[in-house]
Amino acid sequence: MQGNNYEPETGVLHDDECESFVIGTLLAQTGAIDQSREILDEDCFYNSKFQEVYKAILKVDSRGEDISIISVYAELQKGKTELTPFDITNMSSKSLVYEYYQYAVRLAELSMKRKIHN
Numbered sequence: 001m002q003g004n005n006y007e008p009e010t011g012v013l014h015d016d017e018c019e020s021f022v023i024g025t026l027l028a029q030t031g032a033i034d035q036s037r038e039i040l041d042e043d044c045f046y047n048s049k050f051q052e053v054y055k056a057i058l059k060v061d062s063r064g065e066d067i068s069i070i071s072v073y074a075e076l077q078k079g080k081t082e083l084t085p086f087d088i089t090n091m092s093s094k095s096l097v098y099e100y101y102q103y104a105v106r107l108a109e110l111s112m113k114r115k116i117h118n
Contacts, residue, residue: 013113014046018103023050024094025103026057027069033061036104044107046114049083052076053091 022040025032042058045051056075057067065071073088096103 013110013117015106015110016047018106018110019045019047019050020091020094021096021103022100022107023053023057023091025096025100026054026067027072027088027092028095029100030066032100033057033067035101037061039108040104041111043115044104044111046110049087050091052079052081052083053088 022036023045026036040054042051042055045054053072053076056072059075060067060071069085069088069092073083073085076083076088
């Protein structure tokens with residue numbers, strides 16, 4: 001796994017690469033949400049575009065629909081998103097076959113650290 005991204009001016013600890021792998025896996029692999037539903041929430045994503053996509057994923061999932069590029073983009077279009085279909089497709093290309101859960105746990109841990117430091 002990549003190291004932390006630390007912003008000295010704000011003191012924020014995050015990992016953009018980890019966030020992109022988790023979102024990519026959720027978009028590309030059926031059932032991935034079932035592996036991480038209990039540990040992830042929107043605050044686990046520091047990057048606003050990944051946070052926006054994760055919220056859309058949760059809405060799609062809450063309706064019992066399959067999570068896919070198409071269903072998530074349709075959900076995003078209901079709001080004022082600046083993300084394009086190309087952006088969503090590009091995110092899905094960073095899918096993990098193995099170690100997805102470890103990446104999800106890492107995001108949850110970074111989120112807890114950010115909350116402690118705030």
